[in-house]
Amino acid sequence: DTEVTQTPKHLVMGMTNKKSLKCEQHMGHRAMYWYKQKAKKPPELMFVYSYEKLSINESVPSRFSPECPNSSLLNLHLHALQPEDSALYLCASSQDRVAGAFYEQYFGPGTRLTVT
């Protein structure tokens, strides 16, 4: 099974809401990633988890809070977002963090987030 699943597919939230995005993989990968993609722009890395520990935070605002409860699951908790945070949020995984540079990353289909 080489699938990365993400839920929900679509999410609309107000600026005062708290919501979470979920990502799951069952490939035994030990590195997991969150990317943000705005329209007509390339995906931008937000966070990298390696062996369930946060390894890279690309200076993401604290209103985005990642969590890796176990090696298969990655969450992104959202609170007090702004309309400019509306984007496609992609999750990816790789065998480990070093492999993520030198081997392919496996991507989920993304969650389309709209902040109103």
Next chain:
Amino acid sequence: ILNVEQSPQSLHVQEGDSTNFTCSFPSSNFYALHWYRWETAKSPEALFVMTLNGDEKKKGRISATLNTKEGYSYLYIKGSQPEDSATYLCAFGHGGGTSYGKLTFGQGTILTVHP
């Protein structure tokens, strides 16, 4: 800030045409170059990962070359089919120190193959 540039931004071809596009990246501190295909409403899917200067990789009608000394990679599609319509993304794979695992993507080339 590391710049990864792709050209052209979009391309329309007829079924059966062969086509190619370019990815440019900094030649210093090179570790790996990834190509992904991203069809609408689907997940980005890896095509190739190349690490060595002069690498050539092939998957069916799609092939890619890598020149790390001058900082570019070409992706070729032979005999384009409508199902090849997608956005093709290249990404610079970072290595070393705290950057392992980081991919910096280009803007992508949107390919449309007309029947």
